[in-house]
Amino acid sequence: MTSEFNLIQKYFTRPTQCTDLGIGDDAALVQISPGHQLAISADMSVVGTHFFQEATPYNIGWKSLAVNVSDMAAMGANPKWATLSIALPEIGEAWLAEFSRGLFTCADAFNIDLIGGDTAHGPLNIAIQIMGEIPIGKALARSGAKAGDDIWVSGNLGSAALGLAHLQQNQTLDDVATQNACLEALHTPQPRINLGVALRELAHSCIDISDGLLADLGHILKASKVGATIQLEAAPCLPVLKKRLDESAIQQAILAGGDDYELCFTAVPDMSDAILALSKTLNLDLTKIGQINTSNKLSVTLNKESVNLTQLGYDHFSS
Ligand code: ADP
Ligand code: MG
Numbered sequence: 001m002t003s004e005f006n007l008i009q010k011y012f013t014r015p016t017q018c019t020d021l022g023i024g025d026d027a028a029l030v031q032i033s034p035g036h037q038l039a040i041s042a043d044m045s046v047v048g049t050h051f052f053q054e055a056t057p058y059n060i061g062w063k064s065l066a067v068n069v070s071d072m073a074a075m076g077a078n079p080k081w082a083t084l085s086i087a088l089p090e091i092g093e094a095w096l097a098e099f100s101r102g103l104f105t106c107a108d109a110f111n112i113d114l115i116g117g118d119t120a121h122g123p124l125n126i127a128i129q130i131m132g133e134i135p136i137g138k139a140l141a142r143s144g145a146k147a148g149d150d151i152w153v154s155g156n157l158g159s160a161a162l163g164l165a166h167l168q169q170n171q172t173l174d175d176v177a178t179q180n181a182c183l184e185a186l187h188t189p190q191p192r193i194n195l196g197v198a199l200r201e202l203a204h205s206c207i208d209i210s211d212g213l214l215a216d217l218g219h220i221l222k223a224s225k226v227g228a229t230i231q232l233e234a235a236p237c238l239p240v241l242k243k244r245l246d247e248s249a250i251q252q253a254i255l256a257g258g259d260d261y262e263l264c265f266t267a268v269p270d271m272s273d274a275i276l277a278l279s280k281t282l283n284l285d286l287t288k289i290g291q292i293n294t295s296n297k298l299s300v301t302l303n304k305e306s307v308n309l310t311q312l313g314y315d316h317f318s319s
Contacts, residue, residue: 061102073196087122161257227295
């Protein structure tokens with residue numbers, strides 16, 4: 001049997017780019033750029049809860065790092081280092097090779113060094129810690145939203161939820177292009193680092209949508225002590241969702257579906273032109289979907305009619 005040491009060497013040790021001492025000693029050594037704060041975040045992925053049994057090891061590798069990178073994007077941080085603590089049921093080298101390929105494809109896409117971790121036997125469990133840099137005082141906190149701000153989201157909402165519903169056979173997606181777009185959104189989410197970094201100068205507050213728009217926007221509202229209205233017909237989504245906005249399963253996917261890892265942010269209306277210009281530069285849709293107000297409530301309308309959020313399982317600022 002291959003020893004743990006050899007496995008780490010073979011699958012997790014790669015040349016580093018912004019690290020003084022990487023994997024192999026008792027601790028890694030890094031230097032923070034002058035004038036910057038260290039942003040630190042961790043996310044654990046448990047198979048069964050966070051991953052479908054059918055997800056490929058490549059997808060598991062990509063997504064377990066991507067969800068961490070997304071937290072850096074939501075802060076406006078630039079990711080630099082990550083550690084990987086992994087429990088594995090048995091040493092399957094084919095699995096490890098593919099997992100490692102997915103993980104490093106994501107790491108390379110965002111110039112992240114894997115600088116350490118831990119390896120143990122047990123039910124599959126992947127705990128990643130990510131560290132990034134942000135100029136002092138420039139972080140995009142959840143608490144910065146102000147009454148009068150517009151609410152924006154990147155990309156499309158509800159695609160990952162629709163992909164999951166398709167896999168669970170709760171929704172049939174006949175159109176192959178839609179099916180692929182939804183499964184891609186579910187399995188290989190694209191963290192919005194370039195957007196988060198640019199928003200340092202444009203936005204008042206920001207969060208990444210991991211648990212669904214209502215829940216995550218709810219965190220901004222609570223932290224900022226404000227309320228909001230959302231116009232559902234403005235929500236960016238695939239055409240297959242757009243044409244069925246009055247169905248509660250579709251409203252559920254857009255408003256409460258998790259796993260999209262898009263950014264939701266607020267900014268003063270005067271920033272609109274700069275945000276639309278940024279959208280062009282990044283080749284990424286940025287869509288205004290509502291406004292922040294002083295009400296302490298979150299309400300959603302569809303063509304001016306109120307949408308019942310309790311029916312969608314949304315409880316006032318909970319979750
Ligand atoms: P220690 O007994 O000092 O904790 P380990 O044998 O656990 O050392 O780890 C040896 C080196 O390999 C350390 O640098 C550690 O950070 C790294 N390492 C262990 N497991 C992983 C992993 N899954 N991914 C990345 N680095 C790892
Ligand atoms: Mg150890």
